[in-house]
Amino acid sequence: MYSQGLIGADGRTEESEAFLEAFQKRIDAEEKIEPKDAMPEGYRRTLIRQIGQHAHSEIVGMLPEGNWITRAPSLKRKAALLAKVQDEGGHGLYLYAAAETLGVSREQMTEELHSGKAKYSSIFNYPTLSWADIGAIGWLVDGAAIMNQIPLCRCSFGPYARAMIRICKEESFHQRQGYEIMLTLCRGTPEQKEMAQDALNRFWWPALMMFGPHDKDSAHSEQSMKWKIKRFSNDQLRQKFIDATVPQAEYLGLTVPDPDLRWDPELNDGKGGYRHGEIDWDEFWRVVKGDGVMNRDRIAARRKAWEEGAWVREAALAHAAKREGRRAAAE
Amino acid sequence: MKDENLFNALIELADDHSILCHRLGEWCGHAPILEEDLALTNMALDLIGTARNLYTYAAEIEGRGRSEDDLAYLRNERQFRNLLMVERPNGDFAHTMLRQLFFAAFMEPYWQAALESRDETLRGIAGKAVKEMGYHIRHAGEWVIRLGDGTEESAQRMQAAMEALHIYVDELFHSSPAAEAAALAGLLPERGALRTAWLENITPILAEARLELPEAPNPQIGGRAGLHGEDLGHILCEMQYLQRSHPGATW
Ligand SMILES: [Fe+2]
Ligand SMILES: [Fe+2]
Numbered sequence: 017m018y019s020q021g022l023i024g025a026d027g028r029t030e031e032s033e034a035f036l037e038a039f040q041k042r043i044d045a046e047e048k049i050e051p052k053d054a055m056p057e058g059y060r061r062t063l064i065r066q067i068g069q070h071a072h073s074e075i076v077g078m079l080p081e082g083n084w085i086t087r088a089p090s091l092k093r094k095a096a097l098l099a100k101v102q103d104e105g106g107h108g109l110y111l112y113a114a115a116e117t118l119g120v121s122r123e124q125m126t127e128e129l130h131s132g133k134a135k136y137s138s139i140f141n142y143p144t145l146s147w148a149d150i151g152a153i154g155w156l157v158d159g160a161a162i163m164n165q166i167p168l169c170r171c172s173f174g175p176y177a178r179a180m181i182r183i184c185k186e187e188s189f190h191q192r193q194g195y196e197i198m199l200t201l202c203r204g205t206p207e208q209k210e211m212a213q214d215a216l217n218r219f220w221w222p223a224l225m226m227f228g229p230h231d232k233d234s235a236h237s238e239q240s241m242k243w244k245i246k247r248f249s250n251d252q253l254r255q256k257f258i259d260a261t262v263p264q265a266e267y268l269g270l271t272v273p274d275p276d277l278r279w280d281p282e283l284n285d286g287k288g289g290y291r292h293g294e295i296d297w298d299e300f301w302r303v304v305k306g307d308g309v310m311n312r313d314r315i316a317a318r319r320k321a322w323e324e325g326a327w328v329r330e331a332a333l334a335h336a337a338k339r340e341g342r343r344a345a346a347e
Numbered sequence: 348m349k350d351e352n353l354f355n356a357l358i359e360l361a362d363d364h365s366i367l368c369h370r371l372g373e374w375c376g377h378a379p380i381l382e383e384d385l386a387l388t389n390m391a392l393d394l395i396g397t398a399r400n401l402y403t404y405a406a407e408i409e410g411r412g413r414s415e416d417d418l419a420y421l422r423n424e425r426q427f428r429n430l431l432m433v434e435r436p437n438g439d440f441a442h443t444m445l446r447q448l449f450f451a452a453f454m455e456p457y458w459q460a461a462l463e464s465r466d467e468t469l470r471g472i473a474g475k476a477v478k479e480m481g482y483h484i485r486h487a488g489e490w491v492i493r494l495g496d497g498t499e500e501s502a503q504r505m506q507a508a509m510e511a512l513h514i515y516v517d518e519l520f521h522s523s524p525a526a527e528a529a530a531l532a533g534l535l536p537e538r539g540a541l542r543t544a545w546l547e548n549i550t551p552i553l554a555e556a557r558l559e560l561p562e563a564p565n566p567q568i569g570g571r572a573g574l575h576g577e578d579l580g581h582i583l584c585e586m587q588y589l590q591r592s593h594p595g596a597t598w
Contacts, residue, residue, distance in 0.1 A: 075381065082376035086369060086582075089589035089598035090416045091402070094372070095395045101375050102388040109381055147589055147598070205596050317377065325379020327504070328440045331497025338496060 031056050043244050048174035051117035059243055063173050064118050065134075066245065071111035072129045072136035074104045076314050080144040081153060089147055096193060097150060103186045110182065114175040130319045132306070139222050141308030148201055148208075148215035154194015156216075156223040156261065162187045163257045164227065167247035176245075195264065202268045209269075216265065217273045224292070225300045227254040233297075259289045353466075354408045355428070355525035356535055358418065359571055361401035362429035365419055367450060368394035369582055370437055379440055386486055390447065393479040400472045420590035424580045425573040428523070432515035434570075434579045441501070441508040444490040448552065449512060451483035453519045456544035460536035469534060488552040495556025502557065509558055517566030519545065526571075 031039075039056055042049065049055055078101050085101065088094035112122045128134035139157055144150065165187060168180040201212040228234060228250040240246040248256075265272050276293030283289030303311070348354060371391035378384040402415035432450065437443045458480060461473035494501040522530065522538045530537040553560060569575065589598070 078376040078384070085372040085375055086585045087588055089420075089593075089596075091365070091395060091399050091419055092416075093598055094368075095392060095399070098372060098375065098388050098392050098395065102385055102392070105376075105381055105384045105388070109385070112381075200598060204598075205593060207593060208596055321377040321379070325440065327498065327500050328379035328383075328494070331494050331501030334501075335493040335497040 040242070043172050043242075046244075047172075048177065049172050050174045058239070059173075059245075060118055062240060062243070062245060063176065064115055064120050066240075067111055067115040067118075067176055068120070068125045068128070069135050069137075071108050071115060071125065072134055073140065074108035074111060076129075076136045076140045076318065077157075078104050078108075079314055079317055080140055080142070080310070081150060083144050084147060084150050087147070088150075093197070100154070100190055100193065103190065107179075107183045107186070110179040114179045117175050126322065130315065130322065132315065135304065137226060138300070138303040138308060139219075139226050140314060141303050141311045142218065142222050143310050145218070146211050146215060148198070148211040149219070151194050151197030151201060151212065152215035152219040154190050155198050155264070156194075156219050157226070158187050158190040158194060159261060160223050160226045160257050162191060163253050163260075167253075170244070170247060172244040198268055198270075202270065212268065213270050216270050220273050221295065221299075222303075224254055224258070224295055225303075227251070227257065229297065229300070255284070255289055258292055259284070262290050348410060349408050350529075350532075352525040352528035352532075353534055354405050355523065356529040357401050357405035357408065359428040359523060359526060360535075361398050361405060361418070362427050363433050363450075364394045364398035364401065366427070366429045366579070366582060367433040367447075368392075368398060369586060370433065370435075371443070371447075373437055374443065383440075387443075390483055390486070393476075393483070397472065397476045397479070400475075404468050404472070416590065420587045424575060424583060427570075427575065427579060427583070428573060429570050429575075429579070430515070430518050431567050431570045431576060432512065432518065434575060434582060435512070435515065436578055438508065438511065439504055440490070441494050441504040442511060444487045444494070445505070445508040445512055447483055447487035448491050448549070449516055449519070451480045451487060452548035453541060453545050455480035455484055455548060456541050457536050457538070459544075460541070464535065465533040484548055484552075491552055491558070492556045495553075495558045505556065505558060510561065513561050514563045514565070514567045516560070517563055518568045518570060521568055521571065523571040 035054070036056060039054070039059070049059075081097065081101050081104070085094065085097055088097050112125060115125060116122060125134065129136065139160075144153070162184060165180050165184050169177055169184060171177040171180065198212050198215075201208040231237065231249045231251045234250050237246060237249060241249070262272055262277065274293045276291070278291055279288060280291045281288045283291065302308070306312075368391045371387050371394065374387045375384060375391070378387055398419070399415050402418045406413045406415060406418060430450075432446060435442070435446060455477060458473040458477035461469055462477065464470050464473065491505065495505040496502070520539050520542050526535060526538060529535040549560070589596075
């Protein structure tokens with residue numbers, strides 16, 4: 017579903033000046049870096065961290081939406097939600113595969129998620145409390161994901177860029193589907209519209225936080241920009257998202273829960289844009305550090321699935337080995 | 348109503364697919380490996396697709412302006428006609444896969460036979476579903492084999508699943524009076540005639556999995572009469588809650 021402004025990337029690297037310069041030349045020439053190419057350790061580490069976080073976000077992101085599969089209000093919505101959550105799982109798979117090309121295993125990444133060492137997008141630490149949340153997540157969360165991910169289609173690392181191209185197509189479908197859920201609710205009964213407004217109220221600010229801290233507080237952005245892992249700053253992407261989304265909220269007849277939101281014709285080099293109120297960064301860091309409503313439950317659910325599935329994975333391995341043994345014996 | 352028997356027979360089939368889809372949907376995000384999150388969802392999507400086709404056709408036959416959702420969301424426990432097998436809780440992965448195999452191993456020859464139906468709509472529904480059921484047999488069958496012939500623990504769990512589920516097999520081959528009439532009219536297959544085909548699907552898989560199908564002298568039967576276990580009511584509480592709490596709303 018989404019990639020956040022990377023949390024805690026470490027781009028330090030120890031190669032020779034000449035090596036780094038030659039590498040930078042390839043980057044500047046917009047050459048794609050492929051897994052077997054020589055690359056600075058910092059570049060590799062940053063990508064493993066970022067792709068891993070992204071993959072974990074897809075997988076943890078299945079939980080809040082999966083929470084509504086059995087309560088989806090119509091057969092059509094149930095089928096669409098099943099398909100969406102399945103898409104997110106598929107995104108997780110391609111991303112784990114992309115990270116594996118950098119020399120880290122899926123098992124290792126999974127363990128880091130379960131131990132709390134690896135992060136995932138903090139948006140998924142908010143609960144889905146009503147059906148409208150499924151609409152709001154598609155509209156806002158997949159919408160923010162697209163803003164983040166479209167530039168990643170041009171990321172300097174080939175496997176990540178290619179995974180993103182495939183994923184972005186599906187995310188934009190999710191975004192439209194989520195918006196359509198919101199539209200249906202807003203044209204429905206007063207209770208349905210209230211449900212939609214409440215979902216916007218709860219998801220608006222967390223969606224803005226998905227872009228990560230302000231540029232001035234974003235420690236590792238600069239190196240990522242130089243390596244063309246990142247193409248736009250957190251604040252630039254956030255601004256694009258707000259400018260695209262506020263008119264969509266107006267069309268729905270919903271109120272963006274920001275009393276300071278106002279049009280400023282000077283923004284975006286005179287093209288105009290929306291100024292927004294102060295983001296509650298204390299809340300952001302609280303949730304990132306593990307104290308959101310759902311952090312513990314999300315990790316517990318992932319661990320439970322993994323631990324309770326251990327006997328299944330062991331049996332699959334044991335069976336494959338038996339089969340191989342029998343085949344060898346027959347030869 | 349054009350054909351009350353056909354309507355009732357279609358509702359039975361649609362309920363089977365909808366309830367089993369619901370159960371598979373409960374796994375989504377909680378499977379033993381990511382690939383199975385995707386595979387279980389795939390199977391759930393196949394089932395809901397067929398359920399929708401069947402409810403829609405049932406509503407058309409009924410001719411009272413009800414929609415697929417009216418039929419799925421606004422009937423109560425006693426009006427549901429699904430097989431008892433499909434409402435059973437997921438249990439562990441062995442239970443879920445064995446249940447899926449039992450169901451698909453029946454539905455595959457069922458839809459195969461329905462390709463000869465006198466009814467064009469049913470032939471269309473069958474044409475799509477028969478391929479899907481072939482995939483479900485392969486997927487669930489492979490897991491039954493892996494688990495049955497995997498580790499000691501997996502073999503024990505598979506055996507426990509077999510003991511828990513075999514008593515629901517017989518109901519697959521029973522026909523309600525409505526299904527009987529639809530079969531006599533050449534619209535839907537005769538369920539009782541599919542026992543051999545079911546066994547042909549199951550037997551090689553169970554042999555490879557080192558499992559035996561126990562006798563079931565007292566099989567559990569009742570779903571077609573709306574006589575369910577206690578689990579179905581809870582499924583419906585969850586499934587129908589939005590439709591019930593916002594009467595007439597559009598979603
Ligand atoms: Fe998505
Ligand atoms: Fe995604």
